Amino acid sequence: MPKIIVEVMPKEVLLDPQGKAVANSLHRTGHKDITAVRIGKRIELHFDRPVTEADVAAAQKIGESFLSNAVIEDVVAVTVEDN
Amino acid sequence: MALFKKKTPFVPSGVDTTANAAATPQKEQPYALLGLKDDEYNRIREILGRRPSSSELAMYSVMWSEHCSYKSSKIYLRQFGEKVTEDMKKHLMVGMGENAGVVDIGEGWAVTFKVESHNHPSYIEPFQGAATGVGGIVRDILTMGARPIAVMDQLRFGAPENPDTARVVHGVVDGISFYGNCLGLPNIGGETVFDKVYQGNPLVNALSVGALRHEDLKLAKASNPGDLVILFGARTGADGIGGVSVLASETFDSTGPSRRPAVQVGDPFAEKVLIECCLELYAAQVVAGIQDLGGAGISCATSELASNGGAGMRVQLQHVLKRDESLTPEEILMSESQERMMGVVPKKHLKAFEAIVNKWEVEYSVIGEVINEDRLYINWGEEEIVNVPPRTVAHDGPVYERPVAYPAYQDALNANNVHVAANGNGLHRQNHNSSELAAQVVQIISSPNQADKGWITDQYDRYVGGNTALAQPDDSGMVRVSETTGLGIAIATDANGRFCQLDPYQGAKLALAEAYRNVAVSGASPMAVTNCLNFGSPENPEVMWQFKQATAGLADGCLELGIPVTGGNVSFYNQTGDVAIHPTPVVGVLGVIDDVARRIPSGWQDAGHNIYLLGVTKDELDGSVWSEVVHGHLGGRPPVVDLAFEKQLAEAIAAASEQGLLASAHDLSEAGLAQAVAECTLRFGMGARIWLNEICERDGVDRTAALFSESTGRVLVSVGREDDVKFVGLCEARGIPVLRIGVTDNSGELEIQELATWNLADLGAAHKGTLAELFG
Incomplete structure (x- = not known):
């Protein structure tokens, strides 16, 4: 059944302590080429019917108003996955 | 140090230099958008003998803001230093004006404590606002050379039934518990009050207390020419520089970095490492002066260190480690990125300094040096962008005697007492109806303000560290300082906004009396006072009257009790629309107990x-x-x-x-x-x-x-x-x-x-x- 994937990232200019911690660990384990890590979240909205344009628009809205904190996060992608 | 060595052929970067400022006196500057008044801007021009560069404008605007300069409150805060006797000062090692006051508690121990407000950020983004409030006050305590040993929070929220209150309550409480619990600091008490006057403007005050040995006292000053100025801790990013974006848009075209966030994101694990790192630096005696970076960031730290030390400083701003390479010099100067400290390190100790910060994996960069000249020079590469007398930025800002006016509503409010309210009948009393009177008892003790605050305080760690002797719901929080003798301290904070609305002079005294009594009933002897004065707009004469009355009440009260004010914080502009909050002067009293085992339950x-x-x-x-x-x-x-x-x-x-x-x-x-x-x-x-x-x-x-x-x-x-x-x-x-x-x-x-x-x-x-x- 199809799902809409909403991806949320911390705003680029703000500190991402989780990403920083993971980047530090990666550096310690030898992955020196990775210069930075930023960690966001992926949210799946499941449907048991085909997804419409209106659903995607609604998901974008839900993403911005409910699933993310607009003060410190951005919705970076809303995509549809069929399987 | 090769701070200013020429490396490549000079290419102008396009930043507004001091030379450019001197050459273009007529250039329009957005000072009003940065909160500066016409006469303030003109005074800056007078001090510099030219228009300020945009970096200088950024520095002055933020340092001369109400928050940093105390320009409306200064004339009233003086009395805390004046209404004191010699006897009151005898245990005071550091008084008002430093990052936090320091009190001698005996046995070679001293404690430092302070409350600060983080009201406005906590309304915009409750979680991070409250969290960084804790982080900021803990760094203030650390700056004095002390190990932070406990925190407390004084919270005022809107009406409990208003849906927005839950958003703020959850965010604030989660933020405080997240930051404090991660740091491993016990949260030993505080206050929570709900009132609709705080609906659009909650109060989030954070207190921290730290302990130090007398000889470990540190001061925020840079006085020895040649010493290095080192920025260490987190990298500088675009946190909390909302206001300065008007400058960014001036120096970049309109497609450049846009809206900068007004909030900061805290990282308590970085702060914990910073605490341990600083304490090791102190123990190794490799820093001559230290300053935390909070409001006004590098602008504040550089100018205050230089001004306090009676020296000057030469800084290379491009040496600041950045999280975001697109930051402009103005933004770097004003960034409020958290978990940063500025150390003044004698050159001969640089190696030792480096060894310690490297051990803790704390990033650092040498950004400048102390100079024997009353001047703060800041360069962006080869170009000079700031050239100012540090004192004019840090300490000699504007001072206002704002108009005060007795509130028009005050007499009517005072006349409407419980005996004449309800159309002259007085508020009805159920003296002769036992079941109704008994129902009032239950109604009152289960009302949101009087109900048990366990739902909030249980989310905080009260006992981490193993030194907590008393915590909520006890009258005061008490922690052991000396693990050998049991010497400890107790702290209570109080403020009753309703009483202060009725009479701010008496209200402040009442807050003091209550905090004092709360410390006394725990078995400790009250010794010192701190405060966080939360008021409406100082530009409203009626609010200014409340402030004048409350500060007088507090100063007079301290004199009567014989305990000094060691420091404090003022938060103005707390209002929803045009309606000011009730005046809320949070008063904290610190007491000493020779053995916490003797505490009174x-x-x-x-x-x-x-x-x-x-x-x-x-x-x-x-x-x-x-x-x-x-x-x-x-x-x-x-x-x-x-x-x-x-x-x-x-x-x-x-x-x-x-x-x-x-x-x-x-x-x-x-x-x-x-x-x-x-x-x-x-x-x-x-x-x-x-x-x-x-x-x-x-x-x-x-x-x-x-x-x-x-x-x-x-x-x-x-x-x-x-x-x-x-x-x-x-x-x-x-x-x-x-x-x-x-x-x-x-x-x-x-x-x-x-x-x-x-x-x-x-x-x-x-x-x-x-x-x-x-x-x-």
Whole structure:
């Protein structure tokens, strides 16, 4: 059944302590080429019917108003996955 | 150091240099958008003899803001330093003006404590606002050379039933617990008050206390030319620089970095490492001066260090480690990125400094050096962007004597007391209807402001570190400082906005008296005072009058009690639309106890003890919880404060405690005797039988006043039968009115004779269920 994937990232200019911690660990384990890590979240909205344009628009809205904190996060992608 | 060595052929970067500023005097600058008034901008031009560069404008605008310069409050804050006696200063190692005051508590130990507001960020983004509030105050304490040992929070939220209140409550409480718990600092108390006046402007004040050995005291100054200026900790990003974006848009075209966020994101794990790193740097004696970076970031740290040390500084801003390479110089100067410190390090200690920060994996960069000239020079590469006398930025900002006006509403408010309200009939009292009066007791102790705050404080770690002796719901928080002797400190904070609205002078004294009494009943001796003065707009003369009155009340009160104000914080512009909050001067009192094992519990623990009420009950219900919860009324005059008596009372409690006569002691304040009795019985689940008739007879008050009056100078104590005679004799000898009003028992019930009997489980459920029901 199809799902809409909403991806949320911390705003680029703000500190991402989780990403920083993971980047530090990666550096310690030898992955020196990775210069930075930023960690966001992926949210799946499941449907048991085909997804419409209106659903995607609604998901974008839900993403911005409910699933993310607009003060410190951005919705970076809303995509549809069929399987 | 190769700070200023030419490396490549010079290419102008396009930043606004001082040379450019001198050459283009007519250039329009967006100073008004940065909050500077015309005359302030003109004064900057006068000081510099030219227009400021945009970086200089950024620095002056943020350092001359109300938040950093205290320009409206300064003339009133002076009295905290003036209304003091030599005796009051004798334990004061560092007074007002530094990052936090430092008090000598004996045995070679000192403590430093301070409260700061983080109100506005906590409304925009409650979680990060509250979290970084904790982080900021902890760094202030660390800056003095102390190890932070505890935190407390003073919170004011909007009406509990308003849906937005839950958003703020959850965010703030989560933010505080997240940051404090991650740091491993016990949160030992504070306050939570709900009132619709805080709806669009919650108050989030954070207190921290730290301990240090006398010789470890550090000051924020750069006085030795040649010493290196090192920025260490987190990298600098675009945090909390919302306002400065007008400058960014000037130096970049309109497609450049756009809207910058006004909030900061905290990283408590980075702060924990920074704390340990700093303490090791102090122990190795490799820093000559240290300053934390909070509001106004590098602008503040560089200018204050130089100004305090009576020296100058030369800084290369491109050496600042950045998280975001697109930052402009103005933004770097104003960024409020968290978890950063600035150290002044003698060159010969650089290697040792590097070894320590590297061990803790803390990033650092040498950004400048101290110079023997009264000047702060900041370069962006080869171009000079700042060239100012540091004192004009840090300390000689504008000072205003704002107009004050007696509020137009004040007389009517004071006249509308509980005896004449309700169309001249007075607020109705259920003196002759026991079941109604008993219902009021339950209504009051389960109202959001009087209900148990466990739902909030249980989310905080109160005992981490193993040194917490008392914490919420006790009257004050107490922590052990010396693990060998048991020497410890107690802190209580209080503010009653309703009383302050009725009379800000008395209201501030009342807050002081309550905090003082709260410390005294824990068995500690009050020693020093801090404050966080939350008010509306200073540009409103009526608010300024409240501020003038409250500061005078607090200073006079401290003089009467003989304990000094060691520092504090002012937060103005707390209002929703044009409506100011109630004046809320949070007063914190710190006390010392020679052994925390001697602390006095706040609740009853043993059956068969006598319960005594110390002090006199008057019919003082104006501004009370009873008038608010039962009648929705605010008017009249707050209770009278007698600080000489408070002092006498505190001394009597100390004497009784030293002789081991007190099984418990609990302060009477909001909601009076009814609240105190409920808390004493519920604290450890010990039943009791109480009678009110002797209070009514001796003090000439009715049952409503006996239960709910908020007369000051009262304490409820329990005493073992074997100590009765001694205890009553001690009180009488010291002139403390003492009345036996009950006994504790194993009944599992609270009986107030001729009124009601409650099962403790039911009473506890009513008292403890409210917040969980509202927000759980």
